Amino acid sequence: MSLFNIFxxxxxxxxxxxxxxxxxxxxLANAESTTSADGxxxxxxxxxxKAIPMNNATATAVRVDRVVEDTSPLKMVFDPKNPAADENGNVAMPNVNVVEEMVNMISASRSYQNNVETMNTAKTMLLKTLTLGQ
Structure with missing residues (x-):
């Protein structure tokens, strides 16, 4: 794989x-909200x-294929004083698991950081290659 493909x-x-x-x-921002922008x-x-093959067969890029809604059931919280409560006093809350989202955030930020390090290493290798001829 070419160093330029690494970038x-x-x-x-x-x-x-x-x-x-x-x-x-x-x-995370909507974890405790009762309604979203659409009501x-x-x-x-x-x-x-989604993996995307690049020009040659040795490199594969990645992109976001789509963003999907989680189909797990909403959390029902008993809060009869809430204006959004149903006839039984339950309020439908988002199906966001804060702990899972924090783990997801750490994983994404580490992946991002690893790719930054990969690019910096490739850049250093290219610069050192240029100095070989001096």
Whole structure:
């Protein structure tokens, strides 16, 4: 694999992890809200990645294929004083698991950091290669 392909692969991975971090942030921001912008109860979202072959067969990039809603059931919380409560006093809360989202955030930020390190290493190798001829 060419050193230049490393920049393309790592760059695509950094972009995908950045989108993943945005989705996780949105999930965490809405973890305790009773309604979303469309007036319905917020549902957690997850990012699905897709591998994309590059020009040659040795390199594969990654991109976000789609963002899907989590289909797990909403959390029902008993709060009869809440205006969004149903006739039994239950309020539908988002299906966001804060602990899982924090783990997801740490994983995404570490993946992003690893790709930054990969790009920096490739850059250093290219610079050292240029100095060999001096």
């Amino acid at each position: 393309n692969v790592s760059g695509s991975a950094m972009s995908a992890q950045s989108q993943r971090l945005n989705v996780v942030s949105s999930n 319905k109860t917020y549902r957690a979202k997850q990012v699905e990645f």
